[in-house]
Amino acid sequence: MKTIAVPVQESFKHWKKDPRYVAAYDALESEFALASSMIKARADADMTQEQVARAMGTTQAVIARLESGKVLPSTRTLERFAKATRTRLRIASPLTS
Secondary structure, three states: OOOOOOOHHHHHHHHOOOHHHHHHHHHOHHHHHHHHHHHHHHHHOOOOHHHHHHHHOOOHHHHHHHHHOOOOOOHHHHHHHHHHOOOOOOOOOOOOO
16 A cells, blocks of 8 residues: 655645534643743753753653643642743733633
C-alpha cells in the first residue's frame, strides 16, 4: 500500500469544517495557551527543562509534562515554576459577554 503525505494545513482546512472538531479544538485553547506561556517563560529565562526542574525540586520529566499541555498544573506548581523562571504568575480570564 502506498502512503501519501498530506500537508497539515490541508488537513486542518478539512477538519475545521466539522463542528465537533472545532468544539474540541476550542476547548483545548486554554491548555495550549498555558503550555505556550510556560515554554516562553523558560526560554526567556534562558533555562533548560533540567535547570527549571532543579530550581523547582522536581525532575525534567515533570517539566516536560507541564509544557506538553497534557496536564493541568495546580496554582502552587505554577507559582513554583514562575519563581524558578524568575517571572510573575498572573492568572487572567477572558471577558465573557
